[in-house]
Amino acid sequence: MAIHEKTLIDPSRLISSDTLVVDGVDVSGHWNTMILPRTLKEYDDGFEAHIKEYAGAENVHRCWQCGSCTNSCTMYAQNTDFNPRYWIYLTRLGLKDEILKDKDIIWQCVSCNKCTNICPKDVRPEGVMKALAHWIEAEGFGEKSNSTIFDEEFARQCIARGRIEDSEVMTNFYKNTNQDIKEMALNGWLGIFVARMNKWNELRSGNVWKFITRTPIMHSLHMGYSMFFKPKTKSWGHTGEVLSQYVKEQKELAHG
Amino acid sequence: MAKVAYYPGCALEGSGGPYDRSTRALVKSLGMEMETVHDWNCCGAMEVKNIHPMLQTYMSARVMAIASEQMGYDTVMAPCNGCYHNLKKAEYELATSSESLDTLQGLAKKSEDPVYKGDVRTVHLLEWLMEDLGADGIKQKISKSLNGIKVANYYGCMYTRPRQIFPEKDQGPGSESSYKPHFMDDLLGAAGAINVDFPLKTACCGGAHTLSDADTSTQLVLNIIQAAEDAGAEVIATECPTCHSGLEMHQVRAETEFGIKTNVKILYFTQLLGLAMGLSARKLGVHENVSDSLDFLHAKGVV
Numbered sequence: 288m289a290i291h292e293k294t295l296i297d298p299s300r301l302i303s304s305d306t307l308v309v310d311g312v313d314v315s316g317h318w319n320t321m322i323l324p325r326t327l328k329e330y331d332d333g334f335e336a337h338i339k340e341y342a343g344a345e346n347v348h349r350c351w352q353c354g355s356c357t358n359s360c361t362m363y364a365q366n367t368d369f370n371p372r373y374w375i376y377l378t379r380l381g382l383k384d385e386i387l388k389d390k391d392i393i394w395q396c397v398s399c400n401k402c403t404n405i406c407p408k409d410v411r412p413e414g415v416m417k418a419l420a421h422w423i424e425a426e427g428f429g430e431k432s433n434s435t436i437f438d439e440e441f442a443r444q445c446i447a448r449g450r451i452e453d454s455e456v457m458t459n460f461y462k463n464t465n466q467d468i469k470e471m472a473l474n475g476w477l478g479i480f481v482a483r484m485n486k487w488n489e490l491r492s493g494n495v496w497k498f499i500t501r502t503p504i505m506h507s508l509h510m511g512y513s514m515f516f517k518p519k520t521k522s523w524g525h526t527g528e529v530l531s532q533y534v535k536e537q538k539e540l541a542h543g
Numbered sequence: 544m545a546k547v548a549y550y551p552g553c554a555l556e557g558s559g560g561p562y563d564r565s566t567r568a569l570v571k572s573l574g575m576e577m578e579t580v581h582d583w584n585c586c587g588a589m590e591v592k593n594i595h596p597m598l599q600t601y602m603s604a605r606v607m608a609i610a611s612e613q614m615g616y617d618t619v620m621a622p623c624n625g626c627y628h629n630l631k632k633a634e635y636e637l638a639t640s641s642e643s644l645d646t647l648q649g650l651a652k653k654s655e656d657p658v659y660k661g662d663v664r665t666v667h668l669l670e671w672l673m674e675d676l677g678a679d680g681i682k683q684k685i686s687k688s689l690n691g692i693k694v695a696n697y698y699g700c701m702y703t704r705p706r707q708i709f710p711e712k713d714q715g716p717g718s719e720s721s722y723k724p725h726f727m728d729d730l731l732g733a734a735g736a737i738n739v740d741f742p743l744k745t746a747c748c749g750g751a752h753t754l755s756d757a758d759t760s761t762q763l764v765l766n767i768i769q770a771a772e773d774a775g776a777e778v779i780a781t782e783c784p785t786c787h788s789g790l791e792m793h794q795v796r797a798e799t800e801f802g803i804k805t806n807v808k809i810l811y812f813t814q815l816l817g818l819a820m821g822l823s824a825r826k827l828g829v830h831e832n833v834s835d836s837l838d839f840l841h842a843k844g845v846v
Contacts, residue, residue, distance in 0.1 A: 342592075342595060342596050343596070361746075361747040361749075361763065362759075365759060365762060365763075395752070395756055395759060397747050397749050397750075397751045397752055397756075397759070397763075398589055398700075398751045399700040399704065399747035399751075400700055400701075400704040400705045401700075401704060401747075403704070403705040403707075404703075404704040404705040404706055404707075404721075409707075411705075417593055421593075432755070433752075433754075433755035433756065434593075434751075434752055434755045434756065435593070436755070437590060437752075437754065437755045438590040438591070438593045438594060439594070441588065441590035441591065442590060442591050442594040442598065445584075445585050445587065445591055445598075445602065449584035449585060450553050450556070450584060450585045451553050451585055451588075452553075452557060453553075453554075453557035453558045454557075457754065460754055460755070461754075464755075475799070476792075476795055476796045476799040476800060479795055479798075479799050480791075480792060480795045480796075480833060483795060483833050483835070484831075484832075484833045486830075486835065500830070501830040501835065501837060502830070503828075503830055503831035506560050506561070506828070506831040509560060510557060510558070510560070513556075513557060518553070518556055518557075520582055520583065520584040520585075521582050522582045522656075523584060524654065524655060524656075525654060525655075526584075526605070526654040526656055529650055529653045529654040530598055530601060530650065530654075533595075533597065533650060534594065534595040534597075534598060537595060537597070538595075
């Protein structure tokens, strides 16, 4: 099958001669550009079926490559290498090596659902992005992304208590990703954020009355209290256990 | 007026506290009635579905089951877009897949939780206000105009997308539009605000990766803030705690990490409507926002 997909063309295979005259017609430069074909032998016939075992990619076979997903994509507007339509194309052809060239950005999907909203074939591309990101991690092609580390900490608290607590999610996320929260609080944006929330800038500029009337005492106390006495769903009982058992069984069924 | 079950969710219990307080104060002042869902649990937010979709479906349906089976309500009201979105998604999933419904009910029996039967619907606070009062109803109740404050109404992603899970939207006059939502515009307009023509109403703030891909989020938030300022807005009105925190956090981050300073104020729409009802800024938690809008509101004669 000939290559139709622009993104699959290696730049080194685009050849053109600076000076060329054919039958007396000057076709120098771009006028004589040719693409040297390349044959991809490394494809995996079973790949589409394999990806469909990951949650979210169940409908990937429905894609007819209209490109509405990429066209509407929030991340594509940030970085044109972020191309859901292309990754769905590669998934269907089983060109794993080509997908892996983008393994460091696929996890960046922000789940804005513009693609799933507009897709005329109900492919649910947002789910396919998550499935591909999970496949990359599960097969060891890439390290756990920051996003996955965040998801795992969030879900851990949900399973354990039925609820999350903001500051615990944040501190554990930074700890698990080896980021220095102390540094961010002392010298970075986080410190300035907290200072502004508490209106310390008013105190510093000598507006004592403004500070007293605007600093959020109850809000800060409430959030501080939650750090020590974690919000909890009392009736959660063994719901968490039942749910984690179910997820474990489902993952074993899907991936062995 | 129908009484509803109020589902605040984790964000409103934590960093989104001002949204919870302003919602309660506003609803009370409008004479509407709601009761907090007993001992609710997290809806699963944006994270849990990535571990397994059924985990999120279960957690969301559990909230609806408490409201209907244990409290006898037919409507759950959520002011948080994340909660609203997830409950709607569970509603859609369980109505269209009998397999999912079987799995869910099996898990509920095993957990000895109330069992979801599909006889309860979820609405956003905006929808509840529009359904019960409408813009005209609000207009009759306000005691103080918002004095032409220029507002960019920001709805974010999860209030409208994907449209498949919101079958009641896009149903012609009177219904909400998934393409160009207007309920917040309608309410704030009725309260005396001027709604600017804001093209990024449903753009993404990067909330799902607000910490895990912070630079991307800062860029996405800057798009929204700068577009609002370019449209002449003095205030961005929010109706989601994740969007609200994201806008506040990355407005600071844009300044400290990238040297881009912006001035637009960020307020929950409930705070603005509450002010128009004559409630005090303090009661509405305006001082609890990171974005300090009090000097501006004083100057506008709204506080």
